[in-house]
Amino acid sequence: MTPTDAAxxxxxxxxxxxxxxxxxVVSGRIAPGCRLTAQAIARRFDVSRTPVREALSQLCAMxxxxxxxxxxxxAAEISPARLLDMFEAMSxxxxxxxxxxxxxxxxxxxxxxxxxxxxxxxxxxxxxxxQYTEFxxxxxxxxxxxxxxTHLAELTxxxxxxxxxxxxxxxxxxxxxxxxxxxxxxxxxxxAAGDAKAAAEAARQHVLSVAHVSRDYVAAHVPPTTD
Amino acid sequence: MTPTDAAxxxxxxxxxxxxxxxxxVVSGRIAPGCRLTAQAIARRFDVSRTPVREALSQLCAMxxxxxxxxxxxxAAEISPARLLDMFEAMSxxxxxxxxxxxxxxxxxxxxxxxxxxxxxxxxxxxxxxxQYTEFxxxxxxxxxxxxxxTHLAELTxxxxxxxxxxxxxxxxxxxxxxxxxxxxxxxxxxxAAGDAKAAAEAARQHVLSVAHVSRDYVAAHVPPTTD
DNA sequence: TGGTCTCATAGTGTATGCACTGTCTGTGCC
DNA sequence: GGCACAGACAGTGCATACACTATGAGACCA
Numbered sequence: 347m348t349p350t351d352a353a354x355x356x357x358x359x360x361x362x363x364x365x366x367x368x369x370x371v372v373s374g375r376i377a378p379g380c381r382l383t384a385q386a387i388a389r390r391f392d393v394s395r396t397p398v399r400e401a402l403s404q405l406c407a408m409x410x411x412x413x414x415x416x417x418x419x420x421a422a423e424i425s426p427a428r429l430l431d432m433f434e435a436m437s438x439x440x441x442x443x444x445x446x447x448x449x450x451x452x453x454x455x456x457x458x459x460x461x462x463x464x465x466x467x468x469x470x471x472x473x474x475x476x477q478y479t480e481f482x483x484x485x486x487x488x489x490x491x492x493x494x495x496t497h498l499a500e501l502t503x504x505x506x507x508x509x510x511x512x513x514x515x516x517x518x519x520x521x522x523x524x525x526x527x528x529x530x531x532x533x534x535x536x537x538a539a540g541d542a543k544a545a546a547e548a549a550r551q552h553v554l555s556v557a558h559v560s561r562d563y564v565a566a567h568v569p570p571t572t573d
Numbered sequence: 574m575t576p577t578d579a580a581x582x583x584x585x586x587x588x589x590x591x592x593x594x595x596x597x598v599v600s601g602r603i604a605p606g607c608r609l610t611a612q613a614i615a616r617r618f619d620v621s622r623t624p625v626r627e628a629l630s631q632l633c634a635m636x637x638x639x640x641x642x643x644x645x646x647x648a649a650e651i652s653p654a655r656l657l658d659m660f661e662a663m664s665x666x667x668x669x670x671x672x673x674x675x676x677x678x679x680x681x682x683x684x685x686x687x688x689x690x691x692x693x694x695x696x697x698x699x700x701x702x703x704q705y706t707e708f709x710x711x712x713x714x715x716x717x718x719x720x721x722x723t724h725l726a727e728l729t730x731x732x733x734x735x736x737x738x739x740x741x742x743x744x745x746x747x748x749x750x751x752x753x754x755x756x757x758x759x760x761x762x763x764x765a766a767g768d769a770k771a772a773a774e775a776a777r778q779h780v781l782s783v784a785h786v787s788r789d790y791v792a793a794h795v796p797p798t799t800d
Numbered sequence: 801t802g803g804t805c806t807c808a809t810a811g812t813g814t815a816t817g818c819a820c821t822g823t824c825t826g827t828g829c830c
Numbered sequence: 831g832g833c834a835c836a837g838a839c840a841g842t843g844c845a846t847a848c849a850c851t852a853t854g855a856g857a858c859c860a
Contacts, residue, residue, distance in 0.1 A: 360813090385841065394815045396623070399843085403627050407634030416821050416842060428723065435724035442665040496655065497662035501728055587843090612811065621845045626813085643812060643851050 358391050363401035364408075366391075371410045371421050372510040379423040382411060409508045422508065426565065432509055433557030437550045439502040440486070444533055444549035446493035448542040455492055456538045462488060463527075463534045470523040478523040479514060485530060489549070492537075515563040516556050529555060585618050590628035598637045598648050599737040606650045609638060636735050649735070653792065659736055660784035664777045666729040667713070671760055671776035673720035675769040682719055683765045689715060690754075690761045697750045705750040706741060712757060716776070719764075742790040743783050756782060 367387070370376040382402060384395045391398070402419045405411040411419050424432065451459070462485060469478040486506065490499035506513070516522050529552040536545035594614070597603040609629060611622045618625070629646045632638040638646050651659070678686070689712060696705040713733065717726035733740070743749050756779040763772035 383841065395842090396814055396816090400626065400630055400813095403630055404634055407631050417823095418842065431722055432724045434722050435728060438669040438722075438725060439665075439728075442669070446665075495658055495661050495665075497659045497732070498665060501662060501666075501732070505724070505728070610811065622812090623844055623846090627843095644853095645812070 358393055360397045360400050360404070363387070363391055363393075363398065364404050367401060367405055368408060368410050368507070371405070372507050374511045374514070376421045378421050378511065380421045382419045382421060384418075408504065424508075424512070426561065429509075429512060430557060430561060432505060433553060433560070436502070436505050436509060437553035437557070439498065439505060440489070440553050441546040441550040442498060443489050443493040443495075443502055444537060445542045445546035446495055446498070447489055448537045448540050448545040450494050451492045451537060459488055459492065460534055460538055463530050466527060466530070470527045472520060472523065475517040475523060478526070479517050482517075482526065489533075489537075512560045512563075513556060516559040518563060519559050522559055525555070526552075585620055587624045587627045587631070590614070590618055590620075590625065591631050594628060594632055595635060595637050595734070598632070599734050601738045601741070603648045605648050605738065607648045609646045609648060611645075635731065651735075651739070653788065656736075656739060657784060657788060659732060660780060660787070663729070663732050663736060664780035664784070666725065666732060667716070667780050668773040668777040669725060670716050670720040670722075670729055671764065672769045672773035673722055673725070674716055675764045675767050675772040677721050678719045678764060686715055686719065687761055687765055690757050693754060693757070697754045699747060699750065702744040702750060705753070706744050709744075709753065716760070716764075739787045739790075740783060743786040745790060746786050749786055752782070753779075 367376070367382070371378075376382070382405075384398045384402060387398045387402070388395045402411060403413070406413045406419060410422050412422055413419050447459075466478065466481045466485065468474075469481055483506075487503070490502050493499060516526075529548070532548040533545060533552060536548050594603070594609070598605075603609070609632075611625045611629060614629070615622045615625045629638060630640070633640045633646060637649050639649055640646050674686075693705065693708045693712065695701075696708055710733075714730070717729050720726060743753075756775070759775040760772060760779060763775050
């Protein structure tokens with residue numbers, strides 16, 4: 347055994363903890379509002395509190411957690427108003443990506459997007475929600491990438507991650523995958539046709555409908571004020 | 574003197590260091606590519622390396638610095654391609670903000686924006702560039718705010734800050750303030766008229782013209798590869 | 801003279817200790 | 831019975847120490 351344990355366990359760096367913890371928050375395994383105590387996390391990863399604190403501060407910078415001075419860090423809690431606000435930003439970002447896709451995707455890329463979309467038809471039944479959720483992320487990622495604007499793609503993906511715990515609730519609503527598929531069709535067709543304006547509008551409307559479904563879910567399941 | 578010096582100097586918290594350092598990077602006082610050694614910064618603020626490391630990691634998360642494992646942190650270096658890429662994202666974000674302004678600003682807000690813009694006419698001479706630069710930031714902030722979409726405003730402001738060292742170079746170009754003023758006029762008029770589409774397009778073009786002026790400046794002043 | 805190797809040094813990354821703050825529980829008072 | 835206060839305790843925030851890594855200068859060799 348080397349003197350420092352960290353060298354013996356190369357898998358446990360600050361970056362690794364950030365990755366694992368952000369996945370926990372994004373997936374909802376760590377619920378919004380839940381305390382992230384440095385000591386507990388240090389025990390979990392078998393490191394000291396110092397690198398944990400670093401990981402937590404990065405989580406805060408990503409917007410996935412919130413730091414309250416002398417009171418620790420909690421998994422990000424998003425008020426209903428803030429949630430809609432973020433979905434709105436998301437709709438603008440996705441609209442921009444879709445618009446740029448319509449202008450910039452190569453023919454091959456358009457075909458690949460269409461094929462990808464078509465392959466998801468089989469997953470629109472309410473008994474494939476897990477698979478459809480996964481596909482959905484891939485589909486949107488393809489659109490961020492197709493815009494060929496790295497920073498825009500980064501901002502969009504970051505916003506998506508912050509909304510992830512809430513977006514995923516949409517597919518708990520009955521028939522939502524089928525609706526989602528139909529909305530995707532509009533987007534894909536507009537991009538395939540190179541119709542930038544229609545692509546942007548379709549993407550915007552798609553995200554807003556996700557927002558409404560999610561809002562209804564949150565309204566039904568989250569107490570009005572969680573403080 | 575209290576046991577902990579930090580208590581005696583309440584002005585030197587992690588947040589303060591982040592503020593000061595980010596201003597240094599944004600303003601160009603700390604040049605892109607410049608090393609940010611934790612020890613030197615610790616001496617500068619008279620604290621230990623621990624809080625400095627926290628501040629630096631936040632700077633990295635903001636995109637204002639870059640962390641290389643075991644080799645420290647450097648002030649963000651942006652390649653010309655990346656720069657254009659970020660300006661493009663900026664143009665999309667500003668366009669969204671302007672569009673929402675046209676839809677959402679109250680009559681009073683529209684009047685205030687027009688008045689604000691009109692007041693800058695006196696600063697368009699090439700001998701007021703400092704004042705015009707300052708006004709310009711206020712003007713754009715007003716548009717981010719007027720969109721009434723907190724997250725969008727945050728993303729836009731964050732991107733602006735990352736571009737700040739380069740945006741500011743635009744006003745070094747002769748007659749640029751006057752051109753900027755003319756472009757602002759188009760935006761303000763569209764917002765005043767509630768013409769969302771025109772406002773978005775005007776804002777997009779405005780940012781893209783900033784990008785071109787800045788690109789020309791950077792091309793003339795930054796070596797091709799800084800590595 | 802040019803290239804390579806070695807060692808010194810500066811600086812990063814992590815662990816640990818200590819002082820301070822916030823919170824919770826139990827006790828005394830109204 | 832309800833409320834305020836004091837103490838214990840848990841957890842944060844920072845300083846410091848130590849091990850490891852990257853880098854550059856100087857010595858050695860071809």
